[in-house]
Amino acid sequence: MSEQLPSDDVETMLAAAVAAPSMHNTQPWRFEIDGHVIDVYLDGSRTLPAEDPTGRAMRIAAGAAAFNLRCAAESLGYGAWFGLAPYPEEPDLLARIVLEPTATRNDELRDLAQQIPHRHTDRHPSDAALPESLRVALLQAAYVEGAELIWLGETEVHAVLDLVLDTDLREIGDWHRRAERAHWVGGERTADGIPSSALGPRPAGYPAAVRDMATRPADRIRAQGTFESRPDIAVLSTAYDEPADQVAAGSALERVLLTATRAGVSASFLNQPLEFDDLRRTVQGLTHQPGHAHMIIRFGHSHSTARTARRAVADFLSKEQP
Numbered sequence: 001m002s003e004q005l006p007s008d009d010v011e012t013m014l015a016a017a018v019a020a021p022s023m024h025n026t027q028p029w030r031f032e033i034d035g036h037v038i039d040v041y042l043d044g045s046r047t048l049p050a051e052d053p054t055g056r057a058m059r060i061a062a063g064a065a066a067f068n069l070r071c072a073a074e075s076l077g078y079g080a081w082f083g084l085a086p087y088p089e090e091p092d093l094l095a096r097i098v099l100e101p102t103a104t105r106n107d108e109l110r111d112l113a114q115q116i117p118h119r120h121t122d123r124h125p126s127d128a129a130l131p132e133s134l135r136v137a138l139l140q141a142a143y144v145e146g147a148e149l150i151w152l153g154e155t156e157v158h159a160v161l162d163l164v165l166d167t168d169l170r171e172i173g174d175w176h177r178r179a180e181r182a183h184w185v186g187g188e189r190t191a192d193g194i195p196s197s198a199l200g201p202r203p204a205g206y207p208a209a210v211r212d213m214a215t216r217p218a219d220r221i222r223a224q225g226t227f228e229s230r231p232d233i234a235v236l237s238t239a240y241d242e243p244a245d246q247v248a249a250g251s252a253l254e255r256v257l258l259t260a261t262r263a264g265v266s267a268s269f270l271n272q273p274l275e276f277d278d279l280r281r282t283v284q285g286l287t288h289q290p291g292h293a294h295m296i297i298r299f300g301h302s303h304s305t306a307r308t309a310r311r312a313v314a315d316f317l318s319k320e321q322p
């Protein structure tokens with residue numbers, strides 16, 4: 001099918017795609033559209049060389065954006081075929097989505113599309129444990145996209161929180177990582193990065209079930225909160241660790257997060273140990289399953305309305321496109 005997509009449909013799908021989570025809200029995607037084919041590329045101008053030197057977090061973000069795109073396409077009545085990191089010789093092409101008028105409707109993706117505007121990272125303390133039925137639903141959501149969501153037991157949760165604290169201490173002497181974070185986090189943000197308003201409270205004690213992203217003096221003295229001592233934490237992992245697996249992990253992440261949002265459940269991330277190869281292996285070991293850990297997710301019932309901004313949709317379209 002070669003005719004161009006209606007511009008309103010393009011706007012709807014790309015707005016959904018860029019609402020996806022990305023590390024430090026860098027929004028490291030760009031899109032090319034040719035007829036009914038939408039390609040998701042890495043934007044090499046929005047890297048995090050200190051904290052994400054291999055581009056893993058960028059590929060996870062691209063997978064999340066591709067999942068939102070598929071949901072939005074379904075809600076507009078298109079069916080979507082897709083391939084993740086389809087050509088090894090084109091490492092920046094992370095997803096190709098081919099839209100077709102659909103005969104078979106995917107009601108689940110349509111339903112999840114409704115949740116896209118409501119999902120956001122919530123770094124506030126939580127108050128109640130998740131029901132077992134929801135834990136199973138989230139596990140299934142990850143599995144459908146080719147990943148595993150592994151719930152940690154109490155001992156493993158404490159081990160992860162200790163690792164999170166160890167990593168924070170490891171970072172204190174790393175000026176490169178601290179400078180990079182200061183560039184993206186804190187203050188007022190109208191297009192990208194994490195504003196001070198989305199940081200949530202400062203933990204009252206350590207280890208804590210939150211990543212304190214603050215770098216600026218004013219953020220370091222913000223109000224304190226007491227985080228849950230037995231948080232609901234799961235590790236998202238894949239069997240292999242090729243670029244396509246990392247993109248799939250991103251799609252699985254977003255499917256899990258939208259499924260949680262629909263159930264009124266919030267999520268935040270404790271990913272700092274995963275940014276170091278040795279600790280990433282330790283975290284995977286705590287799952288007692290083989291594989292490669294991509295995200296450490298804390299689920300809960302906090303109800304913050306803090307939001308992060310996005311750039312204008314036009315900024316994400318490659319310049320050579322009409």
Ligand SMILES: Cc1cc2nc3c(=O)[nH]c(=O)nc-3n(C[C@H](O)[C@H](O)[C@H](O)COP(=O)(O)O)c2cc1C
Nearest residue numbers: 021022023024025057060120121211269270271308
């Ligand atoms: C790969 C990846 C890693 C992330 N790591 C963390 C983290 O360690 N701590 C955290 O609080 N948020 C983390 N985030 C969440 C981002 O900061 C968040 O998605 C971004 O600021 C956009 O905000 P939103 O999710 O509310 O839309 C991560 C997101 C991605 C995709």
